[in-house]
Each structure stands twice: as structure tokens, then as C-alpha cells.
Amino acid sequence: MNRILVAEDEDRIASFVAKGLRSSGYSPTVVTDGISAFDYAMTGEFDLLVLDIGLPGMDGFTVLRRIRQARNTLPVIILTARQSITDTVAGLEGGADDYMSKPFRFEELLARVRLRLRDDPHAPEPTVLDHGGLALDLRSRRASVDDRTVDLSAREFALAETFLRHPGQVLSREQLLSHVWGYDFDPGSNIVDVYVRYLRRKLGAERFETVRGMGYRFVDGSEAG
Amino acid sequence: MNRILVAEDEDRIASFVAKGLRSSGYSPTVVTDGISAFDYAMTGEFDLLVLDIGLPGMDGFTVLRRIRQARNTLPVIILTARQSITDTVAGLEGGADDYMSKPFRFEELLARVRLRLRDDPHAPEPTVLDHGGLALDLRSRRASVDDRTVDLSAREFALAETFLRHPGQVLSREQLLSHVWGYDFDPGSNIVDVYVRYLRRKLGAERFETVRGMGYRFVDGSEAG
DNA sequence: CGGGCCGATGAGAGACCTCTCATCTTGCTC
DNA sequence: GAGCAAGATGAGAGGTCTCTCATCGGCCCG
Numbered sequence: 150m151n152r153i154l155v156a157e158d159e160d161r162i163a164s165f166v167a168k169g170l171r172s173s174g175y176s177p178t179v180v181t182d183g184i185s186a187f188d189y190a191m192t193g194e195f196d197l198l199v200l201d202i203g204l205p206g207m208d209g210f211t212v213l214r215r216i217r218q219a220r221n222t223l224p225v226i227i228l229t230a231r232q233s234i235t236d237t238v239a240g241l242e243g244g245a246d247d248y249m250s251k252p253f254r255f256e257e258l259l260a261r262v263r264l265r266l267r268d269d270p271h272a273p274e275p276t277v278l279d280h281g282g283l284a285l286d287l288r289s290r291r292a293s294v295d296d297r298t299v300d301l302s303a304r305e306f307a308l309a310e311t312f313l314r315h316p317g318q319v320l321s322r323e324q325l326l327s328h329v330w331g332y333d334f335d336p337g338s339n340i341v342d343v344y345v346r347y348l349r350r351k352l353g354a355e356r357f358e359t360v361r362g363m364g365y366r367f368v369d370g371s372e373a374g
Numbered sequence: 375m376n377r378i379l380v381a382e383d384e385d386r387i388a389s390f391v392a393k394g395l396r397s398s399g400y401s402p403t404v405v406t407d408g409i410s411a412f413d414y415a416m417t418g419e420f421d422l423l424v425l426d427i428g429l430p431g432m433d434g435f436t437v438l439r440r441i442r443q444a445r446n447t448l449p450v451i452i453l454t455a456r457q458s459i460t461d462t463v464a465g466l467e468g469g470a471d472d473y474m475s476k477p478f479r480f481e482e483l484l485a486r487v488r489l490r491l492r493d494d495p496h497a498p499e500p501t502v503l504d505h506g507g508l509a510l511d512l513r514s515r516r517a518s519v520d521d522r523t524v525d526l527s528a529r530e531f532a533l534a535e536t537f538l539r540h541p542g543q544v545l546s547r548e549q550l551l552s553h554v555w556g557y558d559f560d561p562g563s564n565i566v567d568v569y570v571r572y573l574r575r576k577l578g579a580e581r582f583e584t585v586r587g588m589g590y591r592f593v594d595g596s597e598a599g
Numbered sequence: 600c601g602g603g604c605c606g607a608t609g610a611g612a613g614a615c616c617t618c619t620c621a622t623c624t625t626g627c628t629c
Numbered sequence: 630g631a632g633c634a635a636g637a638t639g640a641g642a643g644g645t646c647t648c649t650c651a652t653c654g655g656c657c658c659g
Contacts, residue, residue, distance in 0.1 A: 565618060
């Protein structure tokens with residue numbers, strides 16, 4: 150339940166998606182045109198298709214329609230062009246299960262992927278992430294640190310969520326930037342540093358370790374205690 | 375699939391929830407203490423329980439625990455006190471399916487209720503509301519009017535959503551206020567008027583009709599055309 | 600130990616967003 | 630038609646959020 154077909158012709162995005170999925174435990178395969186997308190999708194080798202609408206060869210709508218015409222129920226998440234609600238509606242009516250509009254943050258795509266690939270689609274989604282004294286309420290965008298409740302802004306929350314989903318792991322600024330800010334954010338910015346600082350201030354400096362030259366790591370509160 | 379048990383001892387909130395649910399097509403029954411909540415829940419007459427944690431007689435946690443001990447899988451949405459993540463976590467671990475923290479906007483509760491009571495829990499949730507030339511993308515908080523894409527703020531979007539979910543129906547300022555702003559907002563404010571104006575400006579004045587002395591009504595674009 | 604990169608930090612600009620308030624306009628009632 | 634109530638509107642205060650930029654500090658290497 151983790152083989153994902155990514156049909157996307159823009160290198161930058163394809164690589165961004167593939168890397169991210171891989172580091173989250175999935176096995177992505179990339180194809181860059183509509184014909185291959187359809188062929189691969191029909192092999193039955195995949196559990197999910199992430200499908201760009203603007204593909205060369207055969208556009209995403211057509212790929213999707215043909216897949217559905219063949220009675221194939223493979224879950225499909227479409228990537229639609231910037232701000233095109235029309236595309237979105239057309240895609241959903243054409244049989245897509247979900248969609249993302251570009252440019253998107255990786256964490257958002259990941260949430261949709263998780264939703265579609267859960268073992269038991271009936272089970273309620275976890276709404277609280279909890280790691281050693283630090284809990285994030287995914288709904289209310291609030292955190293609690295040893296019983297104290299802290300409000301986080303949207304950005305702060307997204308960053309904290311990324312750390313909590315990869316506890317103990319070193320995350321590079323580049324990774325954090327693309328996960329939280331999206332793939333087309335200025336790579337020269339020190340915005341990650343700034344937001345790490347905000348989290349340290351609000352959630353406890355000892356939880357966010359600097360790994361010089363590499364990035365940052367979220368350490369379990371229990372280690373620090 | 376629409377009988378809802380509401381266990382809430384604060385009159386104001388119970389009535390707010392019951393009225394709202396009724397106007398959305400559900401059949402709510404209100405009980406105001408834990409003992410009754412448990413008894414009614416166990417009758418099998420209900421499809422969903424909205425359960426306040428701070429009930430007299432028997433607190434919500436206990437009610438929930440006993441329901442689950444009796445192998446009753448009735449879906450439960452708990453209402454937790456302001457900002458208490460601890461309560462939330464305890465509730466979810468104790469077998470709740472979902473939660474709301476007070477004070478909440480009615481539309482949010484409604485979204486959760488809809489989710490739990492869908493005929494087919496597998497079916498993807500609708501993510502676009504569409505009515506006569508006006509489409510709302512529930513995900514990106516964007517609207518499109520006859521192919522033009524418009525960004526809406528959070529409040530604007532919530533208000534527009536409320537209108538689109540009750541097309542053709544006159545909604546009083548009071549209703550709109552409690553749906554969109556929550557039940558403890560200053561009733562003397564003209565904030566609804568102001569936001570209706572914003573929507574008129576962004577989405578077309580002709581779609582939002584003033585019904586003097588009553589409130590506002592969303593009219594289908596096709597009527598106006 | 601000196602230089603230099605890497606990271607930490609403070610300050611603040613700019614862009615919303617939400618809501619209030621005062622004023623203007625409209626339409627209803629008598 | 631006068632007067633009043635209901636609604637429309639403009640302006641702006643106050644807040645939050647995001648991001649940039651300049652500076653400070655400290656670690657590592659030669």
C-alpha cells in the first residue's frame with residue numbers, strides 16, 4: 150500500500166514530490182507524459198496516482214477519463230494549474246478523488262496521500278500529534294507543552310508538524326523550506342531559521358537542536374528531561 | 375440517518391446547536407445531564423451523539439467510556455472546554471470520533487456532523503459547492519464567478535458557504551451571526567451587513583438579495599440572468 | 600589566535616483581516 | 630410628504646502574520 154505513480158512533466162516538481170514521498174516511506178515512480186501515465190496506471194502495480202493536468206502526449210483529463218472508462222478505481226489526486234477552479238471541478242467530476250492546486254506545500258499533498266492510502270479508510274484520522282510532552286492539535290492549530298496551551302500561527306504550526314512527523318531526524322533547511330513553504334520559495338531566505346526561533350521561543354528551545362551545516366532536528370522531550 | 379442526540383447543559387449552546395441542526399435537516403434531541411445522555415444513547419434511536427464534556431450527573435468522559443464498554447459504536451463528537459487539549463486527547467483516546475472546542479462556529483460542527491452521517495463514508499467529500507455561476511472551492515478558500523477567480527478571506531468564505539448551503543432561503547442576521555461568527559458574538563454588531571457588502575462587491579451584488587426586516591437571501595445566478 | 604562562515608536574533612515594513620463607528624441612503628408607514 | 634427605521638457604505642483602528650534585513654555571536658579551521 151505505498152506504491153505511488155507520479156505523472157508530472159516539470160522536473161522540479163516531479164523531483165520535489167518524489168523525494169518527499171520517498172522520505173515519508175512511500176515508493177514513488179515518475180512518468181512525464183500522459184501515455185506512460187495511462188499505461189503504468191493500468192498495470193495494477195500502483196496504489197495511488199498523482200496526476201498533473203498539463204501533461205504532454207495525453208492531457209491529465211483524458212488519462213483520468215480513460216482510466217475510469219476501463220473500470221479502474223485507482224485513487225487519483227490531480228494537480229491543477231494555479232487557481233483554476235474550472236480545472237478542479239472538471240477533474241473531480243471526471244473521477245478524481247482529490248486535488249491540489251499549484252503551487253502547493255508538500256505537507257498538504259502528503260496529507261491527501263495519507264488519507265487515500267490508509268489501511269482502514271473508516272478509521273478516523275488522527276487529529277493530535279504527540280511526542281514527549283509536546284502535542285499538536287491538527288485541527289485547532291494549537292500546541293500544548295506539558296499542559297500549557299500555546300497558540301501557533303499557520304506557518305509555525307506547519308513547521309512544527311513537519312518536525313513532529315520526523316522526530317529525531319535531521320531536516321535540512323531546503324527540505325523544511327519545500328515542505329512548509331512550497332517548492333517555489335526563494336532558497337536564499339533565512340526564513341527557516343527565523344521560524345525555528347519562533348518555535349523555540351514558544352515550545353521550548355531544547356526541543357529543536359541545531360545540527361551545524363546540516364539543518365535542524367526535533368528531539369523528543371523525554372531525552373532532554 | 376439524521377437523528378442526533380445533543381447532550382449539553384448550557385441552554386444557550388444546546389438551543390444554538392439544536393436549532394442549527396434542525397434547519398439543516400437533522401432531528402436533534404437535547405438532554406442536559408450525563409445519566410440521560412447515556413440512557414438515550416443506549417436506546418439505539420440515534421445516529422450520532424454530540425456530547426459535552428462538562429455535564430452534571432455524569433461527566434462526558436464517563437458517558438463515553440460506558441457507551442464504549444457496552445460495545446456501542448455510536449459515532450460521538452465531543453465538545454471540549456475552551457483550549458483544553460488535554461480534554462481533547464483524553465476524549466479521542468476514550469473513543470470519541472471527533473471533537474469541537476468551545477466556542478465553535480456552527481458551520482464547523484455541521485461539517486463534522488455531515489462527515490459522520492454520510493451514507494457512504496467511503497465516498498470522497500464534496501470539495502466544491504456550485505450554484506448558478508458561483509463556485510466555492512472549500513479547500514483553497516477561493517471562489518469563481520463565471521470563470522473569474524476571486525480570493526476570499528476566511529470570514530468572507532464562511533459566510534459565502536453558509537449562503538450557498540441554503541440557496542434561495544432567507545437567512546436572518548442572527549442565524550448568519552451564529553453560523554459564521556459563533557454563538558457568543560455581540561448581537562448588536564452590524565458585522566453581517568458589512569460582510570454581505572464585501573461578498574456583493576467580490577461575487578456580484580445581484581446574488582445577495584436584501585429581504586427587508588428579515589435578512590438576506592442568496593439567489594441563484596441563473597434567476598438573475 | 601585570526602578570519603570567516605554559519606546560525607541567532609531584533610526590529611520593523613507591508614500586507615492583510617476583522618471589526619467598529621459614524622454617516623448617508625432608501626424605503627416604509629402614516 | 631415627513632419622519633423614522635433599516636440597510637449601505639466609507640474610513641480607519643488595531644491586530645496578526647509573514648518575511649526581510651542588518652547585526653551579533655560563536656564555532657571551526659588553518
